[in-house]
Amino acid sequence: MTHLKDNLPPVKILLIEDNPGDARLVQIALAEQVSHQFLITWMERLIDALALMDAEPFDIVLSDLLLPDSTGLATVQAIFAHSPAMPLVVLTGSNGKGTGHEAIRLGAQDFIAKRELSAEILGWKLHYAIERQHLKRQLHQANTALEQRVSERTTELQAALQDLSQSELRHRSLFEGALDAIFITDEYSHIVDANPAACRVSGYAVEELKGRHCAEMIPAHFRTQAMQIIAEFRLSGIMDMEFPFLMRNGRECTLRVSGSSISGGLFVCIARDITERKQAAEAMKRLAYNDALTQLPNRTALQIRLSKAIVHAQAHGHTMALLLLDLNNFREINDTLGHHNGDRVLMQVAGRLSSVLDETDVLARLGGDEFAVLLPQLADKEHIDQVVHKIHDVLRPEVMVEGVPLDVQTAIGIALYPEHGRDADTLLRHADVAMYTAKETHCSHLLYSSKADHYNPQQLALMAELRLGLQREELTLHYQPVVDLKTGHVAGVEALVRWQHPIRGLLYPDTFIPAAEKTGLIAPLTTWVLANALRQQHIWHQAGIGLHISVNLSVRNLQQVDIVSEISGALRSSGVKPEWLTLEITESAIMVDPERAKSVLAELHDLGVNLAIDDFGIGHSSLAYLKQLPIDTVKVDKSFVMDFTNPVNAAIVRATIDLAHNLGLRVTAEGVEDESALNALIVMGCEQAQGYHMSRPQAVDKLGDWLRLSPWGLRKFGGVAESESS
Ligand code: C2E
Ligand code: CA
Ligand code: CA
Numbered sequence: 001m002t003h004l005k006d007n008l009p010p011v012k013i014l015l016i017e018d019n020p021g022d023a024r025l026v027q028i029a030l031a032e033q034v035s036h037q038f039l040i041t042w043m044e045r046l047i048d049a050l051a052l053m054d055a056e057p058f059d060i061v062l063s064d065l066l067l068p069d070s071t072g073l074a075t076v077q078a079i080f081a082h083s084p085a086m087p088l089v090v091l092t093g094s095n096g097k098g099t100g101h102e103a104i105r106l107g108a109q110d111f112i113a114k115r116e117l118s119a120e121i122l123g124w125k126l127h128y129a130i131e132r133q134h135l136k137r138q139l140h141q142a143n144t145a146l147e148q149r150v151s152e153r154t155t156e157l158q159a160a161l162q163d164l165s166q167s168e169l170r171h172r173s174l175f176e177g178a179l180d181a182i183f184i185t186d187e188y189s190h191i192v193d194a195n196p197a198a199c200r201v202s203g204y205a206v207e208e209l210k211g212r213h214c215a216e217m218i219p220a221h222f223r224t225q226a227m228q229i230i231a232e233f234r235l236s237g238i239m240d241m242e243f244p245f246l247m248r249n250g251r252e253c254t255l256r257v258s259g260s261s262i263s264g265g266l267f268v269c270i271a272r273d274i275t276e277r278k279q280a281a282e283a284m285k286r287l288a289y290n291d292a293l294t295q296l297p298n299r300t301a302l303q304i305r306l307s308k309a310i311v312h313a314q315a316h317g318h319t320m321a322l323l324l325l326d327l328n329n330f331r332e333i334n335d336t337l338g339h340h341n342g343d344r345v346l347m348q349v350a351g352r353l354s355s356v357l358d359e360t361d362v363l364a365r366l367g368g369d370e371f372a373v374l375l376p377q378l379a380d381k382e383h384i385d386q387v388v389h390k391i392h393d394v395l396r397p398e399v400m401v402e403g404v405p406l407d408v409q410t411a412i413g414i415a416l417y418p419e420h421g422r423d424a425d426t427l428l429r430h431a432d433v434a435m436y437t438a439k440e441t442h443c444s445h446l447l448y449s450s451k452a453d454h455y456n457p458q459q460l461a462l463m464a465e466l467r468l469g470l471q472r473e474e475l476t477l478h479y480q481p482v483v484d485l486k487t488g489h490v491a492g493v494e495a496l497v498r499w500q501h502p503i504r505g506l507l508y509p510d511t512f513i514p515a516a517e518k519t520g521l522i523a524p525l526t527t528w529v530l531a532n533a534l535r536q537q538h539i540w541h542q543a544g545i546g547l548h549i550s551v552n553l554s555v556r557n558l559q560q561v562d563i564v565s566e567i568s569g570a571l572r573s574s575g576v577k578p579e580w581l582t583l584e585i586t587e588s589a590i591m592v593d594p595e596r597a598k599s600v601l602a603e604l605h606d607l608g609v610n611l612a613i614d615d616f617g618i619g620h621s622s623l624a625y626l627k628q629l630p631i632d633t634v635k636v637d638k639s640f641v642m643d644f645t646n647p648v649n650a651a652i653v654r655a656t657i658d659l660a661h662n663l664g665l666r667v668t669a670e671g672v673e674d675e676s677a678l679n680a681l682i683v684m685g686c687e688q689a690q691g692y693h694m695s696r697p698q699a700v701d702k703l704g705d706w707l708r709l710s711p712w713g714l715r716k717f718g719g720v721a722e723s724e725s726s
Helices: 020-032 046-055 073-082 097-106 119-177 196-202 220-236 275-289 299-316 330-337 339-355 381-395 424-440 457-471 509-519 522-542 555-559 563-574 587-592 594-607 623-627 638-642 647-662 675-684 700-709
Strands: 011-016 038-043 060-064 088-092 110-113 181-185 191-194 238-246 252-262 266-273 320-327 362-367 370-375 399-401 404-406 410-417 445-447 475-484 489-501 505-507 548-553 581-586 610-616 633-636 666-669
Touching: 011 020, 011 046, 011 119, 020 038, 020 119, 038 046, 046 060, 046 073, 060 073, 060 119, 073 088, 073 097, 088 097, 088 119, 097 110, 110 119, 181 196, 191 196, 196 266, 220 238, 238 266, 252 275, 275 299, 299 320, 299 362, 299 370, 299 424, 320 330, 320 381, 320 424, 330 339, 330 404, 339 362, 339 370, 339 381, 339 399, 370 381, 381 410, 410 424, 424 445, 457 489, 457 509, 457 522, 475 522, 475 700, 489 509, 489 522, 505 509, 509 522, 522 548, 522 555, 522 563, 548 610, 555 587, 555 594, 563 594, 581 587, 581 594, 587 594, 587 610, 594 610, 633 638, 633 647, 638 647, 638 675, 647 666, 647 675
Parallel strands: 011 038, 011 060, 060 088, 088 110, 410 445, 489 548, 548 581, 581 610, 610 633, 633 666
Antiparallel strands: 181 191, 181 266, 238 252, 252 266, 320 370, 320 410, 362 370, 399 404, 475 489, 489 505
16 A cells, blocks of 8 residues: 555645754654654754744744744744745643633644644645645735736726727717718608707707607608608618608708618618709700700600600500601801890791690600601691691781791691601601601691601711711812813813811712702701812912812702802801802702792892802703803803713703703813713814813812823913903
């Protein structure tokens, strides 16, 4: 059997005892101890014992209280003063129980009466004393560690608290200083707090806001809806909405509110006043979809409504009508009375038109003097007649502007859904075609007919491009010499327009002039041609090259109210004298509106410009009629000249020349492609000739070479060519 003491380290005891007998007893008792092994160092005096404690480590002190240098409890105090953590067991006299307890109170672990000294008791008492002291130390260490942790934690907590108060401060200042209104509500939507911005937006003081139910600040018309939104918000905990909001002064504004739930059953709503932004957006929308002058829907708006109406009509099997109209003489009004008065006329027309339409009908202004009426649900075709008559009737009385009675009659073009188109663009285009046809044929209104439609999508696209091309200066002029057959030299040139298309290359007038005439683009095009031809002529004149110049006018130019003033203006600004300009007008152009042509040509003649009838012979007018017009020259159509081998053609040309001469007119033959034709014309007494045989139309620099080098070029290069022969 192994003793317990074999496994444990020996316990080092410092025995302080002046009585050698007692010391011996202790030693014997401890030696008999089986549970522990003891190493005893014996000291008789306290002072020596304390000195030894400094030098050696001991597990425990066993001390008598009556020593030579210390008595009683002073011994205990002295030992603890020296080594406060030292386990101490005191030895007491026969009735030293009271003293022993006192010693324990002072810090001793235990006491043993000397007469009770037995191996068993002493051993265990010492052991427990050490153990207890050990535990006490552990406890102390644990306590110290704990205290340290507590103090660390306290520091941390204090820092956290400081942080917290700082972040609280930050939150508070965010709340106070936020530009957005912040409302904090409880779960029943009562306001519990609001920031200054919320007061600014609402017009209420914080105290007035607190306790108020959110719904109180929602205008009545939105309240039911708002309550529903609020209920959903309470469930979902998030919201992002626009709200109409009733301010304290009774005014309504729009708030964009985003809300979320926060702790404590509260909700925070951040609101921004977007009234102005919304108003601006609405104004932009109005601008985008409404005509600024009349406040009527504009073209874009009409297209949108038309598309919607088509969807509806398709679903319900309705028929619709789209009416397009423009004023017959608006340009004249604008030019003579100014844009300001033109605007007044348009406003009056808009007012009159809307007065005869039903609420379900759509009236739009498409731009300029062009209006559109959409009848989204036709009862029958008579319905259209009724509307057309109402429109004509309401526009019949003259409009008074500055005391001037103005006629605002209109031509109406009509396209039907689905008969004439199933989409907005097609309907608009077809109503447009019908309107132009109505104008050309002097009809008050006309239903679209595919036969009269010269428009096709490619042509329309090309016209949009031509409009741009004009702005981008993509047009250019080629000049074709006109040769005087008496002198054999060039007398003038005809300006012929070309379009240097960025993708399609050089386009000839036949591809774009007819469409330009229909879309009205011919007016700016002619302006451009005239200005550039005259500018070029001025350059030639400055260089001493005296060439006549011919410019073509189209039928639409004759209808322009300002055509005469435009031409005289162009002459003035170019510095070219009128007698150097010839205007060519086709026979067919004159016949569209002979009365108008007669008065315009008379005015142009008065300006001093020369007038020529172009493409003569293919129309059916008699020369006798043309004689009533102040014209100077007849240009025989090239189709006759190009094919002189046909005796009929030759006969026609001969007769035309004779007749013209009888009427005092000069003749120019176009389409001279070979020498025989040229010679035949000379024999017939034709004054001038133009054709590929002499020169094709060419760009100005190439023409320069031709003028110098060709036998038909300038008679004396560098001098003014003599062109006129009487
Ligand atoms: P136009 O006024 O009869 O012009 C003469 C046309 O006949 C030109 O065609 C010219 O190139 C062509 N030509 C001249 N000599 C001959 C020839 O010997 N043989 C053949 N086969 N053709 C010849 P272009 O330049 O293509 O012009 C065609 C038409 O376009 C012009 O016929 C004119 O009506 C119109 N046009 C041209 N420029 C303008 C313009 O600035 N304004 C207007 N309104 N119309 C223009
Ligand atoms: Ca011509
Ligand atoms: Ca011609």
